Amino acid sequence: MATVTDTTPAGRAAPRPDDGAARQRQGPALAHYLLLLPPVVLFSFFIVLPAFQGAFYSFTNYVGFGSWKFIGLTNYLAALGDPNIRHSYIFTLYFAFTTTIVVNLLALFIAIGLNSRIRWRGGFRTVYFIPMVVSGLVVSYVFAYLFNTSIPGIVGFGPLHSGILTSSTWAWLGVVFVTTWQSLPGATIIFLAGLSTIDGDVYEAAELDGADGRRSLRWMTLPLLAPFVIINTVLSLKGFLGAYDIIIGLTNGGPGTATQSISLTIINGLGTGDYAYQLANSMMFFILTIVLSVAQLAFLSRTNRK
Amino acid sequence: MTATATTGTVIADKVPPRKSKPPKERVSWSATTLIALGSLFILIPLYFTIAMALKTQAQSTGSGFQFPTSIRWANFSDAWELVDFPRAATVSILIAIVAVAGEVLISAGAAWAIARNFDNKLFKYSFYYILAAMFIPFPVVALAQIRLTAAVHIDNPLGVALLHILFSLPFNILLFTAFIRTIPVTLEESSAIDGCTPWRTFTRVVFPLLGPMSATVGIFAFLGSWNDFMMPSLITANASHQTLPVVQNVFAGSLSANYNVAMASYLLAMAPSIIGYLFAQRFVISGVMRGAVK
Numbered sequence: 001m002a003t004v005t006d007t008t009p010a011g012r013a014a015p016r017p018d019d020g021a022a023r024q025r026q027g028p029a030l031a032h033y034l035l036l037l038p039p040v041v042l043f044s045f046f047i048v049l050p051a052f053q054g055a056f057y058s059f060t061n062y063v064g065f066g067s068w069k070f071i072g073l074t075n076y077l078a079a080l081g082d083p084n085i086r087h088s089y090i091f092t093l094y095f096a097f098t099t100t101i102v103v104n105l106l107a108l109f110i111a112i113g114l115n116s117r118i119r120w121r122g123g124f125r126t127v128y129f130i131p132m133v134v135s136g137l138v139v140s141y142v143f144a145y146l147f148n149t150s151i152p153g154i155v156g157f158g159p160l161h162s163g164i165l166t167s168s169t170w171a172w173l174g175v176v177f178v179t180t181w182q183s184l185p186g187a188t189i190i191f192l193a194g195l196s197t198i199d200g201d202v203y204e205a206a207e208l209d210g211a212d213g214r215r216s217l218r219w220m221t222l223p224l225l226a227p228f229v230i231i232n233t234v235l236s237l238k239g240f241l242g243a244y245d246i247i248i249g250l251t252n253g254g255p256g257t258a259t260q261s262i263s264l265t266i267i268n269g270l271g272t273g274d275y276a277y278q279l280a281n282s283m284m285f286f287i288l289t290i291v292l293s294v295a296q297l298a299f300l301s302r303t304n305r306k
Numbered sequence: 307m308t309a310t311a312t313t314g315t316v317i318a319d320k321v322p323p324r325k326s327k328p329p330k331e332r333v334s335w336s337a338t339t340l341i342a343l344g345s346l347f348i349l350i351p352l353y354f355t356i357a358m359a360l361k362t363q364a365q366s367t368g369s370g371f372q373f374p375t376s377i378r379w380a381n382f383s384d385a386w387e388l389v390d391f392p393r394a395a396t397v398s399i400l401i402a403i404v405a406v407a408g409e410v411l412i413s414a415g416a417a418w419a420i421a422r423n424f425d426n427k428l429f430k431y432s433f434y435y436i437l438a439a440m441f442i443p444f445p446v447v448a449l450a451q452i453r454l455t456a457a458v459h460i461d462n463p464l465g466v467a468l469l470h471i472l473f474s475l476p477f478n479i480l481l482f483t484a485f486i487r488t489i490p491v492t493l494e495e496s497s498a499i500d501g502c503t504p505w506r507t508f509t510r511v512v513f514p515l516l517g518p519m520s521a522t523v524g525i526f527a528f529l530g531s532w533n534d535f536m537m538p539s540l541i542t543a544n545a546s547h548q549t550l551p552v553v554q555n556v557f558a559g560s561l562s563a564n565y566n567v568a569m570a571s572y573l574l575a576m577a578p579s580i581i582g583y584l585f586a587q588r589f590v591i592s593g594v595m596r597g598a599v600k
Contacts, residue, residue: 027423027426028419028422028423028426028428028429029504030504031419031503031504031505031508032419032422032423032429032504033419035415035416035418035419035508036415036416036419036420036428036429036432038412039412039413039415039416039472039475040416040432040435040436042468042472043436043439043472043475046451046454046455046468046469046472047439047442047447047451047472047473048439048442049450049454050447050450050451050454051439051442051446051447051450053450053454054446054447054449054450057450064453110341110344113337113340113341113344114341116334116337117332117333117334117337118333118334118337118338118341119333119335119338120338124341124342124345125587125591126584126587127345127348127349128344128345128348129583129587129590129591130348130352130580130583131348132529132583132594133529133533133579133580133582133583133590134533134576134579134580135532135533135534135535135550135551135575135576135579136533136535137533137535137551137552137554138551138554138572138575138576139351139576141554141557141558141568141572142351142354142355142569142572143351144558145358145370145565145568145569146351146354149369149370149565150354150369150370150371151369153368153369153370154369154371181347181348181351186594189591189594189595189598190598192595193595193598194598196595228598231598238441238443241443242443242444242445244445244535244536245534245535245536248535249558252558262445263445263536266445266446266448266449267445267448267449267536267540269449270449270452270540275449278449279449279450282445282446282447282448282449283446285443285445285446286442286443286446289441289443289446290441293441
């Protein structure tokens, strides 16, 4: 990385007395351009360009090869009327909102628990964060066996006995469970980071003013954690909307299409010649992601201010 | 200048390593009990995987939770051969190394260039441009990207690593620029006066100071690339160049699969990151927390 001029003393720029002040006005050095531009170019080529390509072909009848022509909004209109696609949106939204709420509530409790005066705190933290480092796909293969074979052998009645992953009514709960299992550490860590920014003195002051544990939790901890609730829900929702790995491992979208997420529908369009059609679907998904993120940010920061 | 210097140290010190020893105040046993019960939800599936991986098929009838009485180590060697563990692990390690090194070096450099030239329009708008793309999820561009990577012949593990680097670029640049703004410019100015070129200033002065944030970015880069399934399974065209998580699907499709061998294989796939985490857990947790505070 170092250039030749770096090592030869003769190549060094002669230090000028006003160098420090002048540097500000000098503008970017060549090195700055070399550090910035290659990543920006690669980023544009591999991420932004495909996004525009996708948007472009979504207005055509392109099947992935050969000739194509513009067909306007036909793909979008057809996608909106497609029961499969409509179902994948309902499932994904239902799943993502449920899981976001479950994960954030549980993570909040766990973070407060791990931050309280418990014994073996370090050990418990270690255990609670293990799911963060394992692959969602591999974990869901294990859970698939648990749900399909082990639990039906233990629980003698109800959907758990017949295997929840094989029931089109309950399979989504299995996906919620495993996703929660895997996402809890990430959300918990964000809350723990939030708790560590709260000065212990405020609790002492509250205690002196006669606040008990529950009250200081409600009126001190929760309001002070509000910014972290926002980060957490936005990050969780965005992640869960793109659910893929865990569903592949647990149900592969089944039974039938009961747990087919939007991502699964899009990717399944690969081999079927539905290329442009699924591109239209992915553009709608993109718009949905942005709208939801922005709406969520606006909503949460407003409630936070009240 | 002194103001930025002080905020710098404050933010850098915000996440002190947690003391593992319980505080001297009274221990709350009710909270301890609840947390202990909750930890069973994490531990039981892990115990189950280990128990199943060790058992013979004859022992695995029923729920599978029973403690293994006679151990069949051959489950591991069978799994090792079935998924060609050494090859898949090599691919996973290669992707992880390229992704970690690439994410840390490329985003640190770009973030430094941006942070120090924010008065320049090109640098400022490049920053906003990259951040604006943060909300592009992989599934949205996946279809077009599969064709693009095939067209430029990087439909292989290196392409997967490159895409990991690029998809994480917005978040990493955000982390690094926030951190770089807390480092006083005077340090770089004095090294310039001492005759350092900008390259040398970056590699010798700035980059070493970025250590904590590089650790954070590196941890995220490792976890993201090592455990990912979607990107390698879609981008890598050659099935024999697949990563450790992806090759586990050999068991999912077949009805005649030996579940003990399958569990042994899952355990082998999970073990490296879990063991690594157990050894470096304080480093990992504080690193991830640093990313969360930003």
